[in-house]
Amino acid sequence: MKIGVIGLGYIGLPTAIMFASSGHNVIGLEIRRDVVEKINSGRAHIIEPEINERLKKVIAEERLKATTRPEDLRGAEAFIVCVQTPLLDDSPDLSYVENAIRTIAEVMDRGALIVIESTVPPGTTVRMARLLEDLTGMREGIDFYVAHAPERVMPGRIFKELVYNSRIIGGVSPKAAVLAEKLYRSFVKGKIYLTTATTAEMVKLMENTFRDVNIALANEFAILAQQYGVNVFEAIRLANTHPRVRIHMPGIGVGGHCLPKDPYLLLSSAKKEFGLIRLARQVNENMPKIAVNLLFEAFERAGVDPSRATVVVLGLAYKGGTDDTRNSPALKLVKLLETRVGEVRTYDPYVGGTHKDIKDALREADAAIIATDHLEFKTLPWEELGSLMRTRILIDGRGIIAEPPADFIFLGIGRGDV
Ligand SMILES: NC(=O)c1ccc[n+]([C@@H]2O[C@H](COP(=O)([O-])OP(=O)(O)OC[C@H]3O[C@@H](n4cnc5c(N)ncnc54)[C@H](O)[C@@H]3O)[C@@H](O)[C@H]2O)c1
Incomplete structure (x- = not known):
């Protein structure tokens, strides 16, 4: 099949690669010219295990081609929408999805299958199908088919999870779900459950909201443990020995493209709610402040x-x-921190930061705060690094230091025991 993938980001590029390596001819439409050029030269613009080898292969085999020209999508039998769905002042910005749909309307043929993978508020996929009907004069379920196939992968494990995760596929019409299932069977080995488009939208948003609310609960436990002299990580480990309890991990907060926004997407069209989901968001948003409080205590x-x-x-x-x-x-x-301390330095082995070398970053510093649970930070030689510092303060915002290093003032989120 000729398949058009729209949006070649963290989700769209791996998805395009999977369809291409399972034998389809994939055209990836992307508005960012630099991204298109990089992809066509066989290099990915995102970090993800295996991505460069896999991309190189499908580019060399001419199974995947990236483009900025919508007309290159002509003749595609299926379109997969993978554009971003961010928040704009706490409301979903669906303009990227709508633009992608308008592009599809200009190039699609009768019989086409359109799958929205982007995470969207309940009702969006049906609304996009109606928009396509208005723009093309054709009918969903008769002349073309629209489905929602939300993505569940976790960055860092994308190529495994794309294949082995189970998937929910919701059709605007029942036939759309069946056609989308057949398409995803090209590479999915996990179970595929078929439902309506709006149910599939809600399932995806409920999954991420479940995680966000549970992390907020763990954060609340962390604040309590700090006051009761308890190590929350030990307490959670012990509580989780109960056969029906699975407490999440507390930390400096929740980030990424999905978890902080999906609860708002879930609430965005609702007329009634209890407020629990919003409160959980506030708890998680507040966690960086908790880390700053620990720093000031130190x-x-x-x-x-x-x-x-x-x-x-x-x-x-x-x-x-x-x-x-x-x-x-x-x-x-x-x-x-920038508004409250003399100087802020940053170091991240994947992202960069103000300093490229951790030793340079820590030289003459007064405190270090662990804000990301990179594997590299779990086993840092604090004795040696501490000798470079002016004051030895270490704040663990991620619960990754089991044994506080000697000669440090050590505090951590949820570490009431130190
Ligand atoms: N990143 C994740 O881990 C993850 C996991 C599950 C679901 N999702 C959902 O998947 C969707 C995509 O997320 P992402 O992380 O891949 O976003 P992203 O920002 O990495 O990628 C989106 C890409 O689409 C491009 N784009 C936007 N409008 C376009 C258009 N009209 N035509 C062509 N290209 C266009 C952008 O330039 C960008 O490169 C979101 O709805 C997100 O919530 C993401």
Whole structure:
């Protein structure tokens, strides 16, 4: 089949590669010219295990071609929409999805299947099908087919999860779901469950909201543990030995393109709600401030004047092992610190930062805050690094330091035991 993938970002590029390597001819439409050029030269613009080898192969075999020209999509039998769906002042910005649909309307033929993979508020896929009907004069379920196939992959494991995760596929018409299932069977080995488009939208948003609310609960436990002299990580490990309990992990906050926005997408069209989901969002948004409070407590203990202090934020990515800084709580932490301490330095082995070398970053510094759970930060030689620092303060915002290093003032989110 000729397949058009619209939007070649964290989701669209791996998806395009998977369709191409399973034998389809894929045209990837992307508005960013630099991204198109890079992809066509066989290099990915995002960090993800295996992506460069896989991309090189499908480019060399001429199974995947990136383009900025919508007319190159002509003749495609299926279109997969993978554009971003960010928030604009806490409301979903669906303009990217709508633009992608308008582009498809100009190039699609009778019989085409259109799949929206982007995460969207309930009702959006049906609305986009109606928009296509208005623009083309054709009918969904008769002349073309529209489905929602939300993406569940986790960055860092995308190529495994694309194949082995189970998927929910919702059709605007029942036939759309069946056609989309057949298409995804090209590479999906996990189970595929068929439902309506609006149910599929809600399922995806419920999954991420579940995680966000549960992280907020873990964060609340962390704040309580700090006051009760308890190590929350030990307490969670023990509570999770209960057969029906699975408490999430607390930390400096929730980031990435999905978790901080999807709860708002879920609420965006609702007339009634209880407020729990919004409260959970506020708890998670507040966590960088909790880390700053711990830092100031450590300054007081060490007799350090914050306005003269140099603080090193270790990690800018929203989670370990990635260069993705979208909605990263680490960035929020940096912003907060910039108004409250003398100098803020940053170091992240994946993203970069003000310093390229951790030793340079820590030289003559007064404190380090771990803001990302990069594997590299779990085993840092603190004894040696501490000898470079002016004051030895370490704040663990991610619960990755089991044993506080000797001769440090060590505090951590949820670490009431230190
Ligand atoms: N990143 C994740 O881990 C993840 C996981 C599950 C679901 N999702 C959802 O998938 C969707 C895409 O997320 P992402 O992280 O890949 O976003 P992204 O920003 O990395 O990629 C989107 C790409 O689409 C391009 N684009 C926008 N409008 C376009 C248009 N009209 N024509 C062509 N290209 C266009 C952008 O330039 C960008 O490169 C979002 O709705 C997101 O919520 C993301």
